[in-house]
Amino acid sequence: xxxxxxxxxxxxxxxxxxxxxxxxxxxxxxxxxxxxxxxxxxxxxxxxxxxxxxxxxxxxxxxxxxxxxxxxxxxxxxxxxxxxxxxxxxxxxxxxxxxxxxxxxxxxxxxxxxxxxxxxxxxxxxxxxxxxxxxxxxxxxxxxxxxxxxxxxxxxxxxxxxxxxxxxxxxxxxxxxxxxxxxxxxxxxxxxxxxxxxxxxxxxxxxxxxxxxxxxxxxxxxxxxxxxxxxxxxxxxxxxxxxxxxxxxxxxxxxxxxxxxxxxxxxxxxxxxxxxxxxxxxxxxxxxxxxxxxxxxxxxxxxxxxxxxxxxxxxxxxxxxxxxxxxxxxxxxxxxxxxxxxxxxxxxx
Numbered sequence: 001x002x003x004x005x006x007x008x009x010x011x012x013x014x015x016x017x018x019x020x021x022x023x024x025x026x027x028x029x030x031x032x033x034x035x036x037x038x039x040x041x042x043x044x045x046x047x048x049x050x051x052x053x054x055x056x057x058x059x060x061x062x063x064x065x066x067x068x069x070x071x072x073x074x075x076x077x078x079x080x081x082x083x084x085x086x087x088x089x090x091x092x093x094x095x096x097x098x099x100x101x102x103x104x105x106x107x108x109x110x111x112x113x114x115x116x117x118x119x120x121x122x123x124x125x126x127x128x129x130x131x132x133x134x135x136x137x138x139x140x141x142x143x144x145x146x147x148x149x150x151x152x153x154x155x156x157x158x159x160x161x162x163x164x165x166x167x168x169x170x171x172x173x174x175x176x177x178x179x180x181x182x183x184x185x186x187x188x189x190x191x192x193x194x195x196x197x198x199x200x201x202x203x204x205x206x207x208x209x210x211x212x213x214x215x216x217x218x219x220x221x222x223x224x225x226x227x228x229x230x231x232x233x234x235x236x237x238x239x240x241x242x243x244x245x246x247x248x249x250x251x252x253x254x255x256x257x258x259x260x261x262x263x264x265x266x267x268x269x270x271x272x273x274x275x276x277x278x279x280x281x282x283x284x285x286x287x288x289x290x291x292x293x294x295x296x297x298x299x300x301x302x303x304x305x306x307x308x309x310x311x312x313x314x315x316x317x318x319x320x321x322x323x324x325x326x327x328x329x330x331x332x333x334x335x336x337x338x339x340x341x342x343x344x345x346x347x348x349x
Contacts, residue, residue, distance in 0.1 A: 106134020276329030
């Protein structure tokens with residue numbers, strides 16, 4: 001894979017104004033890129049079956065970006081119109097400079113700063129400190145409410161109780177809405193769909209149910225393992241009346257509130273009802289690899305530019321060129337769809 005981008009000709013089918021191109025990121029399909037998903041580590045204390053191999057080989061630490069490099073990348077991205085940042089991993093709480101990163105980013109004036117975590121290591125004082133530093137929201141992964149099943153899915157011994165306590169801490173300190181993600185897999189945890197809805201009401205959180213995507217390290221994904229958004233909603237509606245929310249067009253989830261009850265249900269239908277047409281996201285891995293689309297293997301590394309004295313202008317042009325290559329969609333419904341080589345743990349959420 002090349003470490004630098006060619007000079008791309010900007011001849012989009014829908015051409016944004018030249019003034020907009022100067023301080024904005026657009027792809028060649030006319031979509032403006034406003035959301036940066038930044039992985040700060042590929043390390044994780046879980047080995048979830050849909051995400052990471054049990055014998056995963058990590059990227060050598062010297063190849064990961066340094067704190068000052070993450071900060072510079074974020075600043076350059078903001079100068080191009082990025083106004084949302086989600087810090088991911090791996091497990092970002094394992095990143096040793098997370099507090100310093102949040103402190104610096106909190107000073108930058110970003111509209112929305114979020115964090116995705118498995119919740120296993122969070123303490124209330126951490127949540128309080130993060131909020132003080134500017135963090136707005138946290139998403140916690142919780143794929144089952146059954147202790148023994150949790151051990152099997154995550155290949156770890158972390159107590160579910162500690163994760164649920166972390167969710168309550170995050171909500172109580174005001175990092176809201178707290179979103180709780182569950183990847184629903186047929187024959188694994190699809191019998192808990194009603195339990196997840198109950199959990200949303202009991203803990204007053206946004207419970208988001210995600211269709212199983214072809215990003216598992218074991219490469220066992222097949223469409224027959226996917227529980228579709230339609231099936232999940234039909235199951236929940238056997239117990240609860242749901243009212244559809246008016247979601248922004250860039251929302252990854254279709255959200256519903258309960259007619260009688262707190263919390264919400266969100267469905268992320270990446271497989272059966274792709275939302276590519278409104279995608280405004282760019283992903284950067286912990287080693288500085290930029291990936292315009294989660295399901296495409298097209299990617300380029302900004303690391304050589306960062307470590308060889310590139311100017312801010314050169315870094316801006318790198319992002320402009322990279323995002324111009326963003327595909328129209330992943331076309332997962334096609335028979336010739338080719339799953340990406342990298343897994344979710346490497347790419348970042």
